[in-house]
Amino acid sequence: MKHLFLFLFVFFAILSVNAQQTQKPPLHGKNWMAITGKPLAATAGSMIFQKGGNAIDAACAMLAATCTMWDVLSWGGETQALIYNPKLKKVIAINALGVAPSGATVNFFKDKGYEFPPEYGPLAAVTPGTTGGLCYMLAKYGKLSLKEVLAPAMEMAAGYPIDGQTANSIERNKEKIKAWPYSKAVFLTHLGEEREAPVAGEIFKQPALLATLTKLVDAEQEALKEGKNRENAIHAAFDRFYKGDIAEEFVRGVKEQGGLITLEDLANWKPIEEEPLHVNYRGIEVYKLQEWTQGPALLQSLNILENFDLKKMEYNSAPYIHTLYQTMSLAFADRDFYYGDPYFSPRSPITGLLSKQYAKERASLISPNRNVGLAQPGDPYSFEGKKNPFISLLKNRSLLTDTTQNKDNREFVPKHDATNKSAAIVNMGNDDSLYHDRLWRGTTSVVAADKEGWLIAITPSGGWVPACIAGNTGIGMSQRLQSFVLDSTISPFNVLAPGKRPRVTLTPSLALKNGLPHLAFAVQGGDTQDQNLLQFFLNMEEFGMTVQQAAEAANINSNQLWLSLGGTSIQDRIPKPGSILLNNKTPEHVRAALKQMGYDMSFGERTSGPINAIFVDQEHGTFWGGSSNHGEDYGIGW
Known part of the structure; x- marks a missing residue:
């Protein structure tokens, strides 16, 4: 009887999620679809x-x-960009x-x-x-x-x-x-x-x-x-x-x-045209750009989460939120230290970072009922059969992460790239005009699909207002140099050097199912991009949401990572262990459970992206488009 009750509870919880009304209708098309900011x-x-x-x-x-x-x-x-090429039947990556x-x-x-x-x-x-x-x-x-x-x-x-x-x-x-x-x-x-x-x-x-x-x-x-x-x-x-x-x-x-x-x-x-990175998550091939972006953090997170029964936990329950948070903390700790331009030495141990065995080891560090302080980078080298050359550096690294200062002043999203996350956050005191400015602004995402089979996701950025325009060209200069570090203790892979690319937050996504296009999805929002994309993907694949429901659904955001943008001092960017952003509608019992686990909670009106995505309906040969329900993101299909 107990098992029957549990089954019915989970069944109706999933049914409730699937029946969720969206603020914007999903887009439908059979010939093409175009969605952007x-x-x-x-x-x-x-x-x-x-x-x-x-x-x-x-x-x-x-x-x-x-x-x-x-x-x-x-x-x-x-x-x-990530592009599915129907002529080659493969995903290609563009590094521009x-x-x-x-x-x-x-x-x-x-x-x-x-x-x-x-x-x-x-x-x-x-x-x-x-x-x-x-x-x-x-x-x-x-x-x-x-x-x-x-x-x-x-x-x-x-x-x-x-x-x-x-x-x-x-x-x-x-x-x-x-x-x-x-x-x-x-x-x-x-x-x-x-x-x-x-x-x-x-x-x-x-x-x-x-x-x-x-x-x-x-x-x-x-x-x-x-x-x-x-x-x-x-x-x-x-x-x-x-x-x-x-x-x-x-x-x-x-x-x-x-x-x-x-x-x-x-x-x-x-x-540069590159080979993308990818992992298989429960039968779906998920593709991201190489480690010059933060994209592999989503792949690492999926590998870790495969070790848990997420459906059984239920969407946005306390155990689910806790597992997500801990997973992302581990993945971002690795991102912060090991990711950088693969065309420069040292090369990231990306094979080890994306191995399923390494993910199992990382998953074993997750406590079921408490936040594990400041997550530290792991040792992926052993999963490549190599010795980690940075063990001593990792030991010194903890000296930089004094989290006792600037706790109330640091924001989840840098101002230029802000979405709704810094909007209406209870303890951050943003005024209404700044709230709306950040609500509607952000690095643009572009997704498109056509009946020939082409599918593309782009996350472009740089040269945002206030932009310094270069002469009489009308062209605003990038501000991306700030994503480098000047201290190898933070990351030996992302130290500034002439001719080198900084490790960026910009991270489009593609997924294939049965070897065919399945999803194109992208989002704005600095360090929160892969956090939101991860949850969007799980919303669809684990909880059966439509692409529009998944784009609007409430997410969580973690601040337990080194900021990639904003501020020119160490104290501006250090991680904030246990700092979590939740939706205003989070139930009291979930809040109480998370507080007991050791989380420092903030709350926002909207915490979902904004995400733009295209779902390829392989059964019917059509496209479903999902476009954020806040801001100016917009799509057209035919």
Whole structure:
């Protein structure tokens, strides 16, 4: 009788989850689907599909549009993507992250008093990657010309009605913007008035950016006239950006404002097509980018969670939340220490980190009824048959993690990348305007699919407001240099060096089932990205939610990790053991149980992302789209 009662309780709990009403309807389509962070940008994707483009063309158009709209990124930022190629029947990875410029050394920044590279301005910049990444993906896997794909973004650069969130972000950051002459000229359209930023609905014009995009298209069209094929013509545009007159003006503008990027830095940079990493979770192949991103932390988490019966725990019960938190703490402890640019030495022990045996060992560290203080990195080297060369460094590392200071001032999400997580958090005292600004802002996600079988997920970022624009290019510089560390005790794999890529938070996801496309999912939000994506995936695969239900469902967030962005001192970034963000609707009995386990709880109105995703319904041959129920994320399907 007891077992029957337990069965019925779990059955009705799952039934209740599956019956959950969503605030936004799921999207449906059989031919294509385009989802991203702004309605106008989703419309740009739909326009490209209607021209006969495939999912890669549409994704590139959405990427171009979001950059032009300053959706917390710009053309000088970074792009990373996962693509399912139906011709090759495999997932490929695109690494279009910029590198540290020639003069960016540890000593350069330490001599200026930094413990991390700066958050803003020309000294925060890596080389621009988004333009090159877009050109590479379009040339190799798209169908249309650069001229066709950039047409919506160029029309927007000529003038589009700016949204209130971006306009208010400009106004809020105007004092920083005034320090950079080219940024001031673009953003502060009412200089000297009480409100110096544009107002919502005002036509926002970017003539310098339009001129740059026109130069790219002109280079492509000239190459076509010379008899070059489509792919080589797009590469001609790439060369004009990184080696031609655009590069010259970009570098001139950087140097004028005190930055380090050189012509050689631009000319030597190129995107890289890579093999993605993946693990099998209960029959589903989940793909992430390599360890130059935080993506493998999600894969490590799935490996650990395979050792637990999550369905039996129930969605967002105290045991489930506790198991998730402990799992993520272990995975992020490894991320913080072992992840970095795989093209530099030392190489991360990624084989050991992703082994099922290592995951079992990590799972055994989880106490069933208490938070285990500050999780420490493990020793994955032994699972590669090697000796860990950093044992002594790991012992010294604990001296950096004094968590007794700045406890109430540190936020879950850095300001530029913030989503709802820092919104309405009970004990952080954010005012209402800042709450709404962070609620609707964040690194954009782009997902697209088509009936030919192409599936793509992109998480682009960089060059967010307040952005330092490089000369008369209209292009905001990246701020991603801050994701490096200057102290090998924090991570010997992610120490700043010229030509090196920082380990980033940006992390798109793809999943295959039965060897065929199953899911594309991505989210904004700094260090919380893989936390939210992990829970989104489990919501669907363990608890049977639809893609829209999973996108809206309440998540938890952990602050027990080293922040990747925000603040230039050790105390700004150290982990906060036991610090957890829960949804306001978390039941009292769950709160009480977590408190007894030793958690320090904060509460937010919405804790789900925002996530954008496409589910490929293999049974019916259709697409389901899920798009966040807060902010401006938007999708269109047909």
